[in-house]
Amino acid sequence: MIKKSGLIMAILLIVLVIFTVIVRANHGVAKGNMEKENNTILDDKPEGFVEITEKVRDDKDNADISDMEKEVYLADNDASGEVLSLYSYMKAISNSGKVIFGQQNGNDEHVSKRDNVTSDVKDITGSFPAIVGIDTLAIAGDSKINRGSNTKETLEYAVERGKEAIADGAIITLSMHAPNMGAESIEKDADGKYNFWKCSFADSQNTGGDCAAKCLPGGEYNDRYNAYLDIAADYIEGLGDVPVLFRPLHESSGNWFWWGSGNTDKETYKALFRYTKDYMSEVRNLHNLIYVFSPGGTSDEDEYLQTYPGDEYVDILGFDSYDSADIPYNNSFLDQNLREYCKTVASLAKKKDKIAAISETGCLLKTKDCAIKNQDWYRKVFSIAKETGMAYGLLWSNYDESNFYVPFKYDDTKGHEVINDFIKLYNEEYTVFARDLGFYDGVQKYNVKNTNKGEESGYFTDLRTKSAIINARKINSICHNVDQVNLVLKNLEDNKNVTIDMEKSGNMYEAEVTDAVLGDLGKTSRGTAELVADGKILQTIKGLSFNKEVERLPKNTLEDFELYIDDEELKNVYSHNGSGGYSELSLCEKFKNNGSYSGAFTYSLSGESSYTGRFKSLENAEFDSDVNALAFWMKPDGHGEEGAKVILQIGTSLGGAEVNLVKFAAQTEGKYIVIPLEVFSKSIATDDISTLAFYRNNPEQNAPDIVDSTIYFDDIEFIKTDINKLELNEDGYAILDEPLDICK
Numbered sequence: 001m002i003k004k005s006g007l008i009m010a011i012l013l014i015v016l017v018i019f020t021v022i023v024r025a026n027h028g029v030a031k032g033n034m035e036k037e038n039n040t041i042l043d044d045k046p047e048g049f050v051e052i053t054e055k056v057r058d059d060k061d062n063a064d065i066s067d068m069e070k071e072v073y074l075a076d077n078d079a080s081g082e083v084l085s086l087y088s089y090m091k092a093i094s095n096s097g098k099v100i101f102g103q104q105n106g107n108d109e110h111v112s113k114r115d116n117v118t119s120d121v122k123d124i125t126g127s128f129p130a131i132v133g134i135d136t137l138a139i140a141g142d143s144k145i146n147r148g149s150n151t152k153e154t155l156e157y158a159v160e161r162g163k164e165a166i167a168d169g170a171i172i173t174l175s176m177h178a179p180n181m182g183a184e185s186i187e188k189d190a191d192g193k194y195n196f197w198k199c200s201f202a203d204s205q206n207t208g209g210d211c212a213a214k215c216l217p218g219g220e221y222n223d224r225y226n227a228y229l230d231i232a233a234d235y236i237e238g239l240g241d242v243p244v245l246f247r248p249l250h251e252s253s254g255n256w257f258w259w260g261s262g263n264t265d266k267e268t269y270k271a272l273f274r275y276t277k278d279y280m281s282e283v284r285n286l287h288n289l290i291y292v293f294s295p296g297g298t299s300d301e302d303e304y305l306q307t308y309p310g311d312e313y314v315d316i317l318g319f320d321s322y323d324s325a326d327i328p329y330n331n332s333f334l335d336q337n338l339r340e341y342c343k344t345v346a347s348l349a350k351k352k353d354k355i356a357a358i359s360e361t362g363c364l365l366k367t368k369d370c371a372i373k374n375q376d377w378y379r380k381v382f383s384i385a386k387e388t389g390m391a392y393g394l395l396w397s398n399y400d401e402s403n404f405y406v407p408f409k410y411d412d413t414k415g416h417e418v419i420n421d422f423i424k425l426y427n428e429e430y431t432v433f434a435r436d437l438g439f440y441d442g443v444q445k446y447n448v449k450n451t452n453k454g455e456e457s458g459y460f461t462d463l464r465t466k467s468a469i470i471n472a473r474k475i476n477s478i479c480h481n482v483d484q485v486n487l488v489l490k491n492l493e494d495n496k497n498v499t500i501d502m503e504k505s506g507n508m509y510e511a512e513v514t515d516a517v518l519g520d521l522g523k524t525s526r527g528t529a530e531l532v533a534d535g536k537i538l539q540t541i542k543g544l545s546f547n548k549e550v551e552r553l554p555k556n557t558l559e560d561f562e563l564y565i566d567d568e569e570l571k572n573v574y575s576h577n578g579s580g581g582y583s584e585l586s587l588c589e590k591f592k593n594n595g596s597y598s599g600a601f602t603y604s605l606s607g608e609s610s611y612t613g614r615f616k617s618l619e620n621a622e623f624d625s626d627v628n629a630l631a632f633w634m635k636p637d638g639h640g641e642e643g644a645k646v647i648l649q650i651g652t653s654l655g656g657a658e659v660n661l662v663k664f665a666a667q668t669e670g671k672y673i674v675i676p677l678e679v680f681s682k683s684i685a686t687d688d689i690s691t692l693a694f695y696r697n698n699p700e701q702n703a704p705d706i707v708d709s710t711i712y713f714d715d716i717e718f719i720k721t722d723i724n725k726l727e728l729n730e731d732g733y734a735i736l737d738e739p740l741d742i743c744k
Helices: 002-026 081-095 120-125 151-167 211-215 222-239 266-283 301-307 332-352 377-388 419-427 515-521 567-573
Strands: 049-051 099-104 131-135 171-176 244-248 289-293 316-320 355-361 392-395 414-416 457-460 473-480 485-491 496-501 503-505 508-513 524-533 536-546 557-559 575-579 581-588 598-605 611-617 629-635 645-652 655-660 671-676 691-697 706-719 734-736
Touching (some): 099 377, 120 419, 131 151, 266 301, 266 457, 266 473, 301 332, 414 419, 473 524, 485 508, 485 515, 485 536, 496 515, 598 691, 611 645, 629 645
Parallel strands (some): 581 611
Antiparallel strands (some): 485 496, 524 536
């Protein structure tokens, strides 16, 4: 009995030891969210890990500051001395041929489960990233950086971690995935304050409700938006007087966030960005911010500037663009796209005497056989940044082993399969990490003057493109550093103009549009409003209707190209999205189905997997619920290469519902197309439609370079028809010579 008991105890002891080892392997000291942990790859016999053969340099020189300018222009004319010094310092680093390395959450989120690791970058190199990013959603939302029980606790934790990164030499950048201010997840506490604790990333992608316009003063959501800005301001205040790169309302050229140009008009976006800057500097009295503007990447300067808030509101010209994680890997992002995007912002920054940067980039990694294995991707990206004059590049976050952008260590001798490539990047003389930065070693006291002595600036707060002024009303604006402010209303159709003095109340200016003014203007749908201060036009709103309702598309019509005054107005309505290509829409009288115009979709593509497209919001369109097909006229261009795509896409809450028309695109004769809704890639409900888009994609292999080819579209509408009476091709849609009675 004693021997058996001893044997049983020994077995139990062995089981306990094994269980302890397993538990320790699966539940290390990571401080990320519990729900983010997925440790299937971090077992005792890891696959996909490699020997760490590169040694980390410890002899890198600090960044050269001998070229620091003594005068710079910052959007905040009351910017602190430390902010002015940092701005001059970053310009000097860029001019010296160096690039600052940054990573989102690079001081807290990490994949490694090694003890005492708070940063994969620091675990690998011994240094934090020189720029460490955080988002408001990580403080008040479901992307929480620790397991705090409320915003206050998480805010305190975030400030503590931010100060730790600053003490290590890093600069903080704050982005803002703000929820749609109409989201049900926003609650109001007993003290009357708004609570964003339950908000999610999905709430920032809730594009309904005209949120951007309602966030401006006088709007339904202005108090909520202010409360959200207060969270950002509280975090910034908590860090102390150190400079912070503030990057609100990013990726404005896209349609995936409620503030994007696919979901609000561009002038409203500009006003909201301007208001955000004003709130932080004037209401919260924060003068330690450098303001970053970051739409999507583009090779066209005019396209980049479509949502640009103005030199008086922006300090850094950035862009966001990601490489594809598809396998086999395609080099088009590195070979062409990234370099062209960098050259675009570098050119504009030089003209405006501002800083250029890659504000967000990356390639999503896999734990084994990832797309950039053996590609030396990191050095190629930052080499392009160096050659084109980018001040910094920021990679996205390491959340967990299914969502990360920087390699990590498994133990002291092994790491992720691209870890040696990353160490090579760190070892380059031109890359600057936190311990190489040296800004806080006295540089922040460098005497730099701000040449901004208070520029005239301003914006409308309650007037937007494609709106109507039918009855007497007030129009409001916010202006700075001005004496006389006027509202100038113009009827372009009849060449009638009315100028109204705007009355001042603080920084708010108000104009009264009376019945007499409307009588003088007459009836038109070609009206504009100019905000003029001391003879300078601060903002122009186009597409206004005076004394009549705004002309709308007929019910069930997505586009007929008949409501645009000219190509400029059409371009302002549609936004670009693409990689390795460019496109634009213009009005065409020669090739059309009905009416005066069709839409000429002209595109250029270069490189494999490149694509380009144009999209617009369908916010005010009306559709019946019982339609069952989409019908339109299309004249293709003869480019039907195998593997290419010609996409007509309808945006829904489920994503883009699309159909590929490339086989028809091989023809050149205009035809009438009828597509049953069930053929689209995602389900379409007419009460859940947000955007219309046209795309042209090159094949993944053997892609031709196509320059200035044009496809024509017209009369795009939902219909109800007897699908059984249509002769559908193998792709599920009908190609007709003309509209049939059953299709009307």
